Amino acid sequence: MGRKPSVRPGGRSARVQAAVHAAVRELEAEVGRPALTVPLVAARAGVTPSTIYRRWGDLQELLSDVAVERLRPEAPPEDHGRLSADLQNWAQQFLEEMASPPGRAYIRDALLGDPDGDNAGQCSAYAAEQIRIILARAAERGESFPDVETVIDRVVAPMMYRILFRPGNLTAAYAHTLVCETLDESVASR
Amino acid sequence: MGRKPSVRPGGRSARVQAAVHAAVRELEAEVGRPALTVPLVAARAGVTPSTIYRRWGDLQELLSDVAVERLRPEAPPEDHGRLSADLQNWAQQFLEEMASPPGRAYIRDALLGDPDGDNAGQCSAYAAEQIRIILARAAERGESFPDVETVIDRVVAPMMYRILFRPGNLTAAYAHTLVCETLDESVASR
DNA sequence: CACTAGACGCAACAGCTTTGCTTTAAGGTG
DNA sequence: CACCTTAAAGCAAAGCTGTTGCGTCTAGTG
Numbered sequence: 001m002g003r004k005p006s007v008r009p010g011g012r013s014a015r016v017q018a019a020v021h022a023a024v025r026e027l028e029a030e031v032g033r034p035a036l037t038v039p040l041v042a043a044r045a046g047v048t049p050s051t052i053y054r055r056w057g058d059l060q061e062l063l064s065d066v067a068v069e070r071l072r073p074e075a076p077p078e079d080h081g082r083l084s085a086d087l088q089n090w091a092q093q094f095l096e097e098m099a100s101p102p103g104r105a106y107i108r109d110a111l112l113g114d115p116d117g118d119n120a121g122q123c124s125a126y127a128a129e130q131i132r133i134i135l136a137r138a139a140e141r142g143e144s145f146p147d148v149e150t151v152i153d154r155v156v157a158p159m160m161y162r163i164l165f166r167p168g169n170l171t172a173a174y175a176h177t178l179v180c181e182t183l184d185e186s187v188a189s190r
Numbered sequence: 191m192g193r194k195p196s197v198r199p200g201g202r203s204a205r206v207q208a209a210v211h212a213a214v215r216e217l218e219a220e221v222g223r224p225a226l227t228v229p230l231v232a233a234r235a236g237v238t239p240s241t242i243y244r245r246w247g248d249l250q251e252l253l254s255d256v257a258v259e260r261l262r263p264e265a266p267p268e269d270h271g272r273l274s275a276d277l278q279n280w281a282q283q284f285l286e287e288m289a290s291p292p293g294r295a296y297i298r299d300a301l302l303g304d305p306d307g308d309n310a311g312q313c314s315a316y317a318a319e320q321i322r323i324i325l326a327r328a329a330e331r332g333e334s335f336p337d338v339e340t341v342i343d344r345v346v347a348p349m350m351y352r353i354l355f356r357p358g359n360l361t362a363a364y365a366h367t368l369v370c371e372t373l374d375e376s377v378a379s380r
Numbered sequence: 381c382a383c384t385a386g387a388c389g390c391a392a393c394a395g396c397t398t399t400g401c402t403t404t405a406a407g408g409t410g
Numbered sequence: 411c412a413c414c415t416t417a418a419a420g421c422a423a424a425g426c427t428g429t430t431g432c433g434t435c436t437a438g439t440g
Binding site: 202203206237238240241244245 | 419421422
């Protein structure tokens with residue numbers, strides 16, 4: 001890849017990057033995603049279109065970048081004192097966020113303009129990190145707990161699959177069930 | 191939506207649809223996906239570009255249609271006489287097909303030009319149907335078996351999640367483990 | 381302080397996409 | 411079977427997007 005993060009961190013390039021990202025977010029809110037075009041974004045950002053084409057390649061890759069940024073969790077998961085509560089809470093928030101129309105749009109964007117699957121990997125890493133934190137807390141408390149991969153396979157993956165491939169029918173109860181099943185088994189296996 | 195399947199089934203429309211789909215497949219093999227353009231496809235299909243734009247909207251939606259067609263299973267899953275063998279076999283074939291570079295490309299295309307998530311739903315339905323057949327056979331044999339949703343959550347979803355979000359590291363052994371865990375539990379729960 | 385290299389601006393061009401209008405053909409009706 | 415209605419395809423022109431070569435500028439370097 002070697003395009004996006006290798007930007008000459010402090011200076012003109014950084015300003016351009018920030019201006020373009022900001023322009024995308026503004027215009028997305030103003031005119032809607034389908035009406036976005038590279039020249040439009042460029043004009044808003046005070047940049048020439050060719051700059052965007054050279055740095056990002058096309059609109060999809062740019063949107064992919066912005067989407068990943070938006071999918072980054074802003075804070076570590078809340079601490080409710082118990083693994084089950086932590087995980088239930090996190091899973092339900094995650095589902096709510098990701099299953100909402102804007103959430104879906106971001107996921108799709110992140111996946112789409114992403115030839116190397118780098119941005120998608122980033123999204124997955126965000127979720128994994130949040131889960132790691134939750135499980136680390138459980139470890140400190142002396143609770144038994146599953147490993148990160150198991151939680152991803154049993155909780156995150158099913159939710160994502162449904163979000164992407166089966167629009168509709170996504171309830172908090174579904175997340176609840178997934179977490180319960182995962183934890184029951186992890187306890188049983190000890 | 192009301193664009194694709196509502197075509198006036200028999201006649202010119204159908205011929206055009208077939209010609210365009212065929213043109214996409216041919217050109218995809220000849221010049222590669224990134225070089226595909228609407229005018230190019232139109233020329234090969236013996237159609238004017240505006241026809242494609244009016245019927246499909248843009249190249250992505252057209253590719254999405256073609257991709258879904260390619261992801262449709264050609265035959266019912268093989269019968270190996272035992273649920274575990276049937277499911278193991280199917281899961282490994284599925285993973286191999288979907289995780290391959292062309293498989294990934296089709297999945298991405300199918301998801302991409304798909305505003306309503308209609309095509310994605312179709313993909314999911316294909317997999318569900320194959321699983322349903324496998325489980326129905328198990329039922330006939332008197333074996334205990336999980337339900338379709340469970341298999342999707344425990345086997346299909348984790349594979350798809352990894353394919354989409356974590357490029358690399360997809361082995362047949364992974365599919366094997368997923369199936370084993372799913373079946374063990376379903377047996378234990380009886 | 382001069383130097384090098386990467387990034388942006390500018391401008392022109394090629395090609396895609398859109399759109400109004402016309403023509404064709406499918407399916408229904410008397 | 412001929413006619414009528416209507417959806418879809420052809421055509422052509424206009425607008426806009428995406429591409430590329432070249433000159434300029436800024437940021438890091440010796």
